Amino acid sequence: MTSKSTGYIKNNLLTLSVAVVIFLAVCILETLFVKEEYISRTLADVSKDTDSLELLPALQSFVPQYGKIKSVAIDIGKKSGQANSGVLTLTLYNQALDTIDEKRVDVAQMKDSGLTEIATDWKVSKGQVYFVGVSCEGCEVAPVLHYRSKSHNAPEENLDFYYGPTVVEDATANISYTYLKMPGVVKLIFLHSATAFLMILAAGLFRKNEER
Amino acid sequence: MKNNVSPKGKGILCLITVSFFAVYLALSFSYNIWTDEAFTVELLQRDIPGIIHGTAVDVHPPLYYLIAKLLTYVFGSSRIVLKMVSVIPMIIMMYFGGIYVSKLMSERSGVIFSITLGLIPCVAEYAVQLRMYSWAMCFITFMALSAADYYINETGSSFIMMIVCGIGAAYCHYFAFASAILIYGFLFLAAVFFKKKILFKWLVAVVLSLLAYLPWLSVLASQLGSVSSDYWIEEITLKTVKGFFPFLFGMDIPGSTLVWIVILIVSVLAVVRFGNIKTIETDAFCILCLLVPVFTAVTGIVASKLIRPVFIIRYVVPCMGLIAILIAHGLDRVLPEYKEKRGKQACFIAGLFAALCFLIMIKNAWKLEYTWCKSYETKAFFETNLSEGDIIAYNYSPYNFVYCCYWDKDMLVDWQELDLEKADYDNIWFLDTLYWPEADEEDLAKLGYKSQYMGNYGVEHNDFKIYRIYKE
Known part of the structure; x- marks a missing residue:
């Protein structure tokens, strides 16, 4: 290191230290809290219906690809075409069918055919088997759940699809999982360099106004 | 200045x-x-x-x-x-x-x-x-x-x-x-x-x-x-x-x-x-x-x-x-x-x-x-499978002019205009877009055809399944 650069560092030690601390703090926060979404979904195909979700629940077994599920979207059919009163319950079960979490949604707020996204914020373990259960109660006319042929359309994580205790042959729920995962290394490096660049710009805004 | x-x-x-x-x-x-x-x-x-x-x-x-x-x-x-x-x-x-x-x-x-x-x-x-x-x-x-x-x-x-x-x-x-x-x-x-x-x-x-x-x-x-x-x-x-x-x-x-x-x-x-x-x-x-x-x-x-x-x-x-x-x-x-x-x-x-x-x-x-889409997989599929004597049939009629950019016009036919009784092709490669007229297996069987699912393919903004339809 030259004497010129060591002199520069000594004269600007405080400023540089503060800048480095701020930069590192932001980088750590970014690495911890910035997440990107990854969506895995059933492919488009002709849908079939289960029976009423008030009689028996439908269950989709799956092995999650990532550790955090931000939301799950499911596709129900409203039999009479009306808004339908009632409550739909989306339940996360472990492999032993113990309830881990439940989300309740007003059926009237859900789409009739087409995916309705339900915020879940579930923490799961990658590689373990879980079940997503869908059931209804208090419905005037209970909806059905749409499913599709498993062999051509199932997302990577889906295993068997059940209506009640029975496996439905060659079936996968029409479902999408939105995961939150850490961005890749390149994306993180981009964010850190963007942070440094924006800090430079902010510092530039506060410098003295000299004519150029 | x-x-x-x-x-x-x-x-x-x-x-x-x-x-x-x-x-x-x-x-x-x-x-x-x-x-x-x-x-x-x-x-x-x-x-x-x-x-x-x-x-x-x-x-x-x-x-x-x-x-x-x-x-x-x-x-x-x-x-x-x-x-x-x-x-x-x-x-x-x-x-x-x-x-x-x-x-x-x-x-x-x-x-x-x-x-x-x-x-x-x-x-x-x-x-x-x-x-x-x-x-x-x-x-x-x-x-x-x-x-x-x-x-x-x-x-x-x-x-x-x-x-x-x-x-x-x-x-x-x-x-x-x-x-x-x-x-x-x-x-x-x-x-x-x-x-x-x-x-x-x-x-x-x-x-x-x-x-x-x-x-x-x-x-x-x-x-x-x-x-x-x-x-x-x-x-x-x-x-x-x-x-x-x-x-x-x-x-x-x-x-x-x-x-x-x-x-x-x-x-x-x-x-x-x-x-x-x-x-x-x-x-x-x-x-x-x-x-x-x-x-x-x-x-x-x-x-x-x-x-x-x-x-x-x-x-x-x-x-x-x-x-x-x-x-x-x-x-x-x-x-x-x-x-x-x-x-x-x-x-x-x-x-x-x-x-x-x-x-x-x-x-x-x-x-x-x-x-990002399956165009290259579709291209590779047809490079392997499409031969003289074959035809590509599609059910998504509005996309006719798009398909013409991918394949020769003479190799393409609208599924609804195809007369299967008179057709004499080695293979009919059917591009089945969801919610458009399908190839019904029973109807095909009556005419002596069989249908074989080949996979999920597509071109940009158009996903379809490809079926091979052929006479035994």
Whole structure:
């Protein structure tokens, strides 16, 4: 290191230290809290219906690809075409069918055919088997759940699809999982360099106004 | 007053232009083609009167198609030539636009403009698309620069360029026309308040532009009529407006849209903070460069509410050159010079950020052109399986003209027009798009056919299953 650069560092030690601390703090926060979404979904195909979700629940077994599920979207059919009163319950079960979490949604707020996204914020373990259960109660006319042929359309994580205790042959729920995962290394490096660049710009805004 | 551009400055601009050209060239060998591009390909098969008639019954003006047609007369009509038609205005903007910005502002502004133009996330896709957006962007950028140049320096060449580019923009895309009107509007206000002596010349420019547009006015009126009764664009909601920003500035990285918006805000603040009496005209011009796309979008949203939805955010892409001008001037103000205190460090970090943006731009553009849909898998499938004596049948009839861009017209038949009793093909490869008429297995069996599912395939914006239908 030259004497010129060591002199520069000594004269600007405080400023540089503060800048480095701020930069590192932001980088750590970014690495911890910035997440990107990854969506895995059933492919488009002709849908079939289960029976009423008030009689028996439908269950989709799956092995999650990532550790955090931000939301799950499911596709129900409203039999009479009306808004339908009632409550739909989306339940996360472990492999032993113990309830881990439940989300309740007003059926009237859900789409009739087409995916309705339900915020879940579930923490799961990658590689373990879980079940997503869908059931209804208090419905005037209970909806059905749409499913599709498993062999051509199932997302990577889906295993068997059940209506009640029975496996439905060659079936996968029409479902999408939105995961939150850490961005890749390149994306993180981009964010850190963007942070440094924006800090430079902010510092530039506060410098003295000299004519150029 | 205009600056001179040094040989070093020209060399740097040349290097930037060549680098981006290399990227655009690499992206131009894509097999993918989507609906609007297929429309371009089909239209260019007609002669010039046919093209003018074809665009008159569509919803866009004809200039881009005419430019493309003229170039196909010289270079042929292969896909790579058509892609280069869209790349040409990008090269013009990066090099000559960079020179123009250098002369009006500073050499460093010119270099930053050239780099920023290529790095704005939405630009790379439209740089190689068989559509008019890159040409509209070129015309709007040079119109704005020459309008500012004319206001400041009152030169004849800038006056003529402003008129020519304004007419070019108007004949390229209707929302570029709206942007051109806004540029004339801002020039008018500047003349009224600060420089009345150019008002007469302004009026001459507007009248000449209107006269040049007269032949197309009746077509515009009839297209407005057809759009007001029925059009494909969905209603604009608050959610749609929120989606504008990720479309223009998103890099498929969480937080990237926000980074670009902050850069834009900092550029505006820098122009205002470091403005002085000597540079007030270029400073004001740069702020107006932001207002043009904003008001173009507002015009589109208002028109969508009053008539019917007629605006989508890609219609603001022609204004991205103006965004690049604002960012260039702002960053030139806020970044220290290389030789200043902390200049080397700042330049290093800025360079690192730009380099990462460049690499991510290439990755995203490559994915968009080559890997995001199943076109290449479909291509490989048919290269392996399609033989003489086979036919490709499709049920998605509206996509006929798109399929013609992928396969020979003689190999294609609409499923609903296929007479299976009389058909004598070795294999019928059926492209089954969801919700369109299927090939019923029972009906096939009655005629002695069997159906075999081959897999999920597709082309851009159209997923389908392929079935092999054959007689035992």
